[in-house]
Amino acid sequence: MIEASELTKRYGGVTAVDGLSFTVRPGRVTGFLGPNGAGKSTTLRMILGLHAPTAGTVTVNGRPFRHRPRGLRHVGALLDAGDVHGGRSASAHLWALARANRIPRSRVGEVLDQVGLADAARRRIGGFSLGMRQRLGIAAALLGDPPVLLFDEPLNGLDPQGVRWVRGLFRTLAAEGRTVLVSSHLMSEMQNTADHLLVIGRGALLAEGSPDELRRSTRTASLEEAFMQLTADTGSAEAAAGGGADRLGGGKG
Template sequence: MIELHEVTKRYGAATAVHRLTLTVRPGHVTGFLGPNGAGKSTTLRLILGLHRPTSGTVTVDGRPFRERSRGLRHVGALLDAADVHGGRTARAHLRALAASNRIPRARVDAVLGDVGLTSAARRRIGGFSLGMKQRLGIAAALLGDPPVLLFDEPFNGLDPEGVRWVRGLFRRLAAEGRTVFVSSHLMSEMAHTADHFVVIGRGKLIAEQSLAEFAARGARAGVAVRTPDPVALTSLLTAQGGAVRPEGDALAVTGLTAAQVGELACAHRVPLHELLTRTASLEEAFMELTADSVDYPAGGPR
């Protein structure tokens, strides 16, 4: 479990994280979302003890991570797949990490096999593609078989097979009871990977909720309905507090459930040709939720 309580991090006059309180629980893949500059990378570095908070507390399973002498046995992390010594082979890189953390050498070949790099174990990392470096970074995170795992943009550079593999890996790790915390800008992948979300903007917590709760925030969440008598149906729905707007040959309704729309139409003999509940996409919900936290929107000031 990862816990942050009233954490603030300042760099001179700039505040990267402001009074952030959140809990990342085991048994879930928790997606960590936010616009560029929101403080996500700083938060991950605070969890790993790479930066010290200006105020507040950060603990992993009840203790600051810096207090753990063999860190990879407690937390595995991938922050920057390119930040490795290009002159080493994949096996040599992992063996050095294993030795410094007193991890059995047998784990090296085991995790190379887990990530599909057995055939590349003797190749120098400098010749690896970005996708191969991502796999190596994941192998390093898994090396100590830790209960807590952090990943920053783990899908970058992966082909479709690799993306599907990572998605399944994260779900399996969570199903084993581990804490899995994943930061990514790929909203479509987060929708298929995470079951819980933490969203920050300008260093502050915006939302902490399940996938279903998060997606339901979008303005397009509601009911879509088609009828040969849109005027009559619009009048009925607005009288009951619903908001109705035309959308092509259908009506988009918010404020009422599909069941309520259907019952009103039936009671007043208004025929319906189509009635369905519609949820917003994760991307729509994210854009709406973080609209006030984007420092550099495309197109300039609005």
């Protein structure tokens, strides 16, 4: 379980995340929605200990993630599919991660097969398409067989078949009792995939509930309409500061 309490992150005069409190429970897919610059990526990075909160706390199964040795056994994450060494092969990239986290080498082949990259195991990542890089990032997240998984815009670059596969993967992971948090701007996919939604704007929680609950509460016909109504007056931290949050590390979300 992921629990955030009054989570806040400031970059100079820009507040990227503002007193954010939420719980992400196991056994369901939780969608994390907000306009660009709403604080989604910054929140994910604080969950993973990559950014330190200015105030508040966030824990994974009761402890800050940075206090957990061999992190990939506890949390798997896809934040940026392009953040890999292009000169390495897919299998070498995953083996480096496995070795650092004391994960058996056999898991490399297993996850490559799981994400459909077994035939590309020895190819250099620099020649991969964006969709293939996304699949490799998902393989890295699955490598330690963790109980908690975070995905930031995991559908970028995937073809319709790949999108359908990812949708099924997330549902399978949740059905196994794992905690699955997916940040996305694709309302149609969240409608089809997420059991529970967290909607934020300017780093603050605006609403949460199932897609049906959000539609009913806003008296709208679709999740997209509900989202637009909920976020209509929020804008983004970057817009409010002339793009400063992104330059200072606020990220795209």
